[in-house]
Amino acid sequence: MPARKGTMEHEQQFMGPPGEGDDALSDQAAISQRMSPKHSADRLRALAAATADLLWFVAERQEAQEDNAAWLAFTGQASESMWSWLAAVHVEDQQRIKEACTAMATGADAEEIIECRIRRYDGQFRVFRVRLLPLREPDGELYELMCVGTDITDEQQKGRALAERVTLLEAVFEHMDDAVYVYDTLGQPIYVNTAGRELFAGEYLPGMPFSIDPGGIHVCAYDEQENLLPSERWPLVRVFQGEELNPGQLVHIYARKGHEDPRHVHISARAIIDNQGQVLGAVVVCCDVTERYLLEQVERRRAQENDARRAMLQLILDELPYGVYLVRGQDARLVFINRAAAELWGALWQIGQPMQEFLQQQRLAVFKHDGSQEDREQMAAFRVIRSGRPVHDHWVAIRRQDNKSVPVLINAVRLSGELLSLLITDEPEEAANELDVAALVVMQDVTTLHEGEQLKDQFISLIAQELREPLGLVKDFAQTLVQQAVREDSVAFTEWQLEAIRSILNASVYLTELTDDLFDVTRLEAGLLTLQRSSADLVALVRQVVARLQDSTSRHTLMIFTSLERLFVSVDPVRIEQVLSHLIGNAIKYSPQGGPIEITLRKDVRANDVLISIRDYGIGIPQPSQVDIFDRFTRAANARAYGIAGTGLGLYLCRELVERHGGRLWFGATEGRGSTFFITLPAESS
Template sequence: MEGNRGSRLLPATERIAALSRVSAALMDELNEERLLHLIAETACELTGAMFAAFTLRPMSGEGQPLVPSEGHLFYLAAVVGATPKQEALFRQMPLGGEGLLAPIFRHGVSVLVSDALAFLHKPDSSQNTTSTAARTAARQAAFAYVNGRLPKEDLRSMGIPRGHPVVRSFLGAPLLDHSRQVRGGLLLGHTEPDQFTQEDEVVLVGLATQAAIALENAHLYRAAQMRAQEVDRIFESIVDGVTLIDDFGNILRENSTARLLREVLTESPGGERAIEELLFAPAQRTLNDEAVQDITVIINVDENETREYLVNASPLRLPPALSGPLVDTEDPPGNVSQAGSRAVVVWHDITEARRLLNERREHAETEARRALLQLILDELPTSVYLVRGHDARLVLANRAATRMWGAVWQIGQPMHEFLTENGLRVFGANGRPLVTEQLATRLVVQDDMLVTIRQHQETIRHPDGTTLPLLVNAVKLTIPNLDRLSAQTATQQRAKWEPVAVVVHQDVTALKEAEQLKDEFLSVAAHELRNPLLVLKGYAQMLLLQSARGKGSALAEWQAEALREIDLATQRLDELTEDLFDVTRLQAGQLVLHDEPTDLVALTRRVVKRQQMTTDRHEISLSTILSHIVLSLDAGRMEQVLSNLIGNAIKYSPRGGPINVSIHKEDDPEIAVLSIRDHGIGIPEDQQARIFSRFARADNALASGVGGTGLGLYLSRELVERHGGHLWFGSTEGQGSTFFIMLPVGGEYASYGNDAPSSL
């Protein structure tokens, strides 16, 4: 074979050097493309090939084939001896087990062909070389050749693609992995025939084997690197702290969680002791074969923070490296030298988990207490509910409250929203509708100074028109842990303090009915008493008048005194019956006011003068800077109010003393304010809430022997409120009382003027 320019022409030293380069590359080169290119160049150098190509089968990251060996699924990985243009063309060509490549790619057998042109399929007149029949014949020939049933000369070539260099001599070897799967092929070509020998085939098979091993190792290396990166990422992403410590107490490795805590503890007071308890002590214990499992360690991170950790540690025994001769040791069988000991310490921060567990336990306990409280409240016949915040949001309520409202008040719902949503309206004792802000429930949580509201009269009107009269008692509470009652966790608690109040409603329907009967009785009694009193009073006054004029028989002194007492008694009874008539008129809505322009200053001055004439132990003064202030009033009724209030100041100051009456005007809003202050016995605090009720009298007044019916203040407040005003008071038992009247200034006849301060 004169034309052979194969490996036999290469000196042995160069062959050895070339193989050494490949061996070194197999040891050091991790870049797959450079390694394959080097092997291809070496194959050309050893065999004299003009062309060399590496084809590979697509593999997964773990080195497993992604496609079968059949079909055009191989790709060009490296090429030698081709121009850049040819290489670009080759990389676009599909490669597979067809023709002379079939034994290599499909069956993993090397192929040596002296002249590829001689193996071309001979087409007949009806078929071309790329027909299905040609491919089938080539595939069958390859199978028969691999199984020894066909000589090499009967193999069939499918030709070469357009643009591919002419190949006469062909030599190809498969790349087989450890499981004998085809990973690819190393293909050599020459433009002249008879250029490759069987010795070249042996060399190529060896190079292909080395290349297959190198590729498999590269895949294994990449897979190992990938797994190492995954382990690193997992290690760093673990929320628990993980630390590897050797038996000398050196930290070999730690994840970011452990590192961060260690750095924080290092900077904190007592940090070294904390690190010892958390890391080194558990590591030493586990290296001494002590069990370290779920050990609780509590660490004070700083003055305001305490953290709790659950620590586990386990030994990691590494066998000693075989770096020297094997010698006898005294270690018993199965014991590993302590020089290779490591401890893995894992700690889990259970602070939040413990807090949540405690919260759940507290929540369960709170729920039990709340259920018990709800059970108790539900058995009460009166309505009881708890509200919080200035908008009176419901915290809890009993069943009686639901029956009272005739609707379900949702937990957390503001009172105004609840009333509006259910069409409920509330009226005051005077029958006028109340806005939400005037309800006892809202008043006690809106006013920071107001602590208790007692015996507040309200009437609920339901959407169907039915009414329910009530007495409302509201008490502001101090409950630091209210959220426990409302079954909220600590994370739901409000940082801002909010007022809390318990509200009790008492159904007074029966009392109202009894009161109505009483009013009817009073009306009848007043009417029946009026005529006899008028007759009695008339006769007494007539006898006194006739005696004074000298008509009729002269009266003895005792007789005249008796008639005068009868006259005074009938006068008091007449005033009482008038009060009773006023009460019945008010209850029946028949009291009519006759408003007219009235100078409040002049009216007050007249009442003060008249009341001063009734007492020598009191000094009644009027102070104001107003020369006059004209309001639209029923002068008679307002005089009745002033006479009653100043008269009370005289009655309830039995020791005498000053009584101060003052009048002033305020601009925003425009109102006139009149006050009457005494220094008498005052009103006990626990009885102030009911002092405006009918027939209500304070205990200290009864004890002091001060007479009265208990109707005066009731009538006074009703009359003031029917003038669009307001009557209230402030009192301290033993120090006296001050009553205030507020009246609106606006109106058709309103006017006022200022003078120098005056007093009476």
């Protein structure tokens, strides 16, 4: 490098080896102005050769310049005149750097650092930060500019990538429903998203302890157990102490401004740490749970009210002398049970436990009046849930674990709507559709009543048995007298004597049938009545009963409608004849005006059963009497009005006998228009 013109001051002290970058070059340029020309030239030449930055000189009066090796290697050429180096500068940047050099050469204000693009030997442009360093004579006159260019292309690309990432994160944060707060290491907020600004109207930034200002926001912090937090346990303090507040370690914040409604938030926080493990700050995320918190408070109060209401209901029910329990769902899960019902069962029935599981687990059994075990579908609770129809005076015996049997009278009703919601208060919403399927069951211990019934049945059985023999003798004697009266060689009876004999016969027949019914009832109640099954032709049996009863009336016409010649069923023929005789006899008796009696017999192939219907056009059955017409000693109200005699035992016996055959008995009736009774019996397989 040639010696620079002018006189240079001698260097006052040794400054050490040259540094790196444009700052080092500017320092050395200042030193060179105080050194001897030789030292100055040597120092600058060594500096130019050692630096990795591009280095070139722009003279005020000389065109030939030197460039360092970095310039030559990067551009592939050297400067030949004062402005020839501009050919390597991007055309859009040439004017700006040229103006800066000219302004500095003339002493005007100029930029000392300029960013411009310089073309590499392969034609690619790289961005450089160019620093203009003036070299002056001792008198201050500028004799040369030293230009130092530092490649900042990669730095700019990293900066742009970082800026894009920051922009992306800010966009994500701005679209979050949760409030986001970023703090520096001093606890000062450096970023707050929109949700964070709106949460507390910009007047409070969560994380650090807040001094309570009566005119500002009143802030309290609580942990998950709603214990008041001291200031050293606040989120940001804990984070800077090395803790991390994950979503599972939430802090509950209660904040209220003036008389406004409070806001309740959950806070999670963690420190921001760089790759070297240095803490750069902290981020705090606030989730506004005010609505959820208020709903939970309402639900909590509602649950407390429901608990109090149920406790009161339980207290009232426990004082009742009757057993009461409520079950819901198709499997009859227990909702509540009072003390009396628990004592009747003699075992602990857990809330929510299905009834069938309870019975099996506790080895309990339920028996019907006839002594046979009651299956699930016959139990009052399941019947009510399945059909919706109430169950009245259903008698069962509960056999408990101690083998003691307790007779119980059960009434059950289906509950729904508002009445049910008063009793079932803690059901989840997804199960609300099952709230309409519930049964309230009332149990009454009828041990004393049952013992009285047994005594009554024993008495009736005894009376019936004692009356059967004398009544049989009277009936047989009356029948003999009637038969003799019609013989020509017998003693002649007067008309009134013959009428008296017939009256005695009719009365004895009636009393015999009554005692037979009473005897059968007592045997049914005691579980002593058994069926003697055999294969019987039901068509022949119906014809036999119809023929016999047709002889007893001249005002009625008994008609059989069937396409079957034979139909065999496995039944007790004596008992089925008893049922048919009673039902057809009722049709005659309750049609005092006479008329047709229609008996229909057919087989349902799909159901594999037999259907028999008996229709009359008599007085019918009033609607109020239809509910309990099959109960013992129950008769329709209009039967008494017509003066028709009866005991109210016949239909009870008929239903019991049909059901013991595996069949069913029901009816349809309209007062004043007649009745139709239907019987189904299982048919024999072909």
